Amino acid sequence: GAGVSQSPSNKVTEKGKDVELRCDPISGHTALYWYRQSLGQGLEFLIYFQGNSAPDKSGLPSDRFSAERTGGSVSTLTIQRTQQEDSAVYLCASSSRTSGSYNEQFFGPGTRLTVL
Amino acid sequence: GQQVMQIPQYQHVQEGEDFTTYCNSSTTLSNIQWYKQRPGGHPVFLIQLVKSGEVKKQKRLTFQFGEAKKNSSLHITATQTTDVGTYFCAGRGAGGTSYGKLTFGQGTILTVHP
Secondary structure, three states: OOOOEEEOOEEEEOOOOOEEEEEEOOOOOOEEEEEEEOOOOOOEEEEEEEOOOOOEOOOOOOOOEEEEEHHHOOEEEEEOOOOHHHOEEEEEEEEOEEOOEEOOOEEOOOEEEEEO | OOOEEEEOOEEEEEOOOOEEEEEEEOOOEEEEEEEEEOOOOOOEEEEEEOOOOOEEEEOOEEEEEOOOOOEEEEEEOOOOHHHOEEEEEEEEEOOOOOOOOEEEOOOEEEEEEO
16 A cells, blocks of 8 residues: 655755645554654654644744644645755654554655755 | 663674664653664664563564663674664653654664675
8 A cells, every 4th residue: 555655855945935845644544743854863753643632743843843734634844934954854654553552653755855 | 851862873793793772761661663764765663562571583683672661672683784774763651642752762873894
């Protein structure tokens, strides 16, 4: 079946512009996560959605970052007034639940964002 | 907040040598997962450990979860060039409103010289 997809795969933008990154999770997965990975670094948690619950936004680095998940499926991560330090690979992952426990996360291929 | 530390950051080995990466959490975990990221790729799930003291094996890979559920390790026996990549541990807290959240370690970058 289809995995997690993300678009665009690459995005080059100028400092100060807004960008939108899209994630299509695996169908039926109720949990959706956004991470940021800088070159050679680990995964920095940004935000997490679970069903209809309020999202956990504790990882968003500033108020320039926001995300939404429409209809419990597709998610969009928006970065306003981009800065050069926002350059990174943005990874989306989704996960299902079994008997209340979370299963493994399936990652998309990521969006490489470059801010000039 | 919860922190997950992973060491070493880098490991260079000759093909055939063993490799171990260690993961330590600042708080007790409900479970821990391990992922592998090949160069240029995205993280791929390897295994989940849930029980205190649990040991699981996948061919040449051995995963352990500490008795206190605060630390874990991944050991690879007789490394091969196909083992190259970054290995991440990811811990899930014992409860609370963000039970679904995973905290990733910084990863260990493994290089295998043929």
